Amino acid sequence: MAETTSRVLQLLGLLQSRRVWTGEELAQRLDVTTRSVRRDVDRLRDLGYPVHASKGHGGGYQLGAGAALPPLLLDPDEAVAIAVCLRLAAGGTVAGVGESALRALSKLDQVMPSRLRSQVAAVHDATVTLTSPSSDEAVEPDVLMTLARACRDREHVHCGYVDIRGNATERRLEPYQLVTTGRRWYLLSYDRDKQDWRSLRLDRMADVRALGSTFVARDAPDAATYVQKSISSSPYRYSARVRYHASEEALTQHFSPASATIEAEGPEACIVTAGADDPERMVLYFATVGYDFEILEPPEVVSAVKAVADRLRRAGA
Known part of the structure; x- marks a missing residue:
């Protein structure tokens, strides 16, 4: 049985290496009869590999494309x-x-x-x-693979971490899912010491180790939603809610998932939530979008609208 399995794998490798093989060529390569080749071809077909056979000049066995992708043999x-x-x-x-x-x-x-x-x-x-990405945001592929396997296998992870304020800590994590914004990678995980969910940037991790021990999965929040909220408002001093008189489709052209969350409030109105440390800079940012808007909260950002408007009015005068 082991010999037959090995021969079938050899046959698969040959079919993947060249477009067409005659039965005699395959039999010679595998040191078997053409009848054995036909039986092995049938075994490959049973496993889902679409092996086509044609007769005449230029004919032979050919590995084709099927409805699903079968396993591939790579040298x-x-x-x-x-x-x-x-x-x-x-x-x-x-x-x-x-x-x-x-x-x-x-x-x-x-x-x-x-x-x-x-x-x-x-x-x-x-x-x-x-x-x-820039060198300070680059993530080592080995870190990505370690965390990907830990998420898949529900394996405990230990790492060092530097937060946005520069504080270095040691983290004991239950990793659940990796999220990428295209520019950065984030990990949704449960922090065993803080006993709460956390969104962590991979480029701020160091000495990432999978410990070998496993955990029972908890009811986790939606990874994409949690990470988006964390990176668009949570790290900042002020988190503003703004009503725009524009469609969700129009606003997604101006706000990235990493900078804001957008909730439709009808066909031509949306609530945008975004964060910043400076209220006046936030107001200017909202104004550059190009649609009418009103600040709903917080009071500090509402007050900043008047200050910015007065300054622009004086500049225009």
Whole structure:
């Protein structure tokens, strides 16, 4: 049985390496009869691989495209090339690609031999891309993979962390989900010492270690919503609610998910929530959007509207 399985895998590798093989060529490569080749082809079909057969001049066996993606066999060079590309994609800014690339990279890294993993790291370390985040916001691929696997396996994590005020702490975490804004990566996790949910920036983490012990999953908040609220208002001194007389579609062209949350209040009105440390700068920011608006709260930002308006009126005079 083991010999048959090994031969079927060899056959799959051959079919993936060239467009068309005759039955005689495959039999010679596998050192079996053409009848055995036909049986092994049927086994591949049973596993979901669409192997087509054609007769006549130029005919033979050909691996085609099916309704679902079957497992692929990769040689060492192909595995290294794909892993390098996935690392670059995981840190890129193409919408929706980063998280998918990270999941694929985590699967590949789990089964990759250490000698190939070191080759991937060497190529990545020697590569610089102009589209990467600035050096102080860059996230190491190994940190991404460690946290991705910990989220998947519900594994405890320990790390150092520096918050927005520069305070360094040690964190004992239950990691739940990674969220990317395209520019930065965040982790939704349960802090075991603070006994509360936290949104943590990966570029502020250090010495990230998965401990091997596992935890029972809690009822977690929606990761995207929680992280968006955390990064758009929570870190700031003032959190303002503003009613805009514009559609949600129009406002999403001006506010990024990392800067504000938008709640539709009808077809032509929305409530925008955003944070800042300076009320007057916040008012100027709201005004540049280009739609009529009114500040609902807090009082400090409402008062800043008059101060900014008076200053602009004097400048115009």
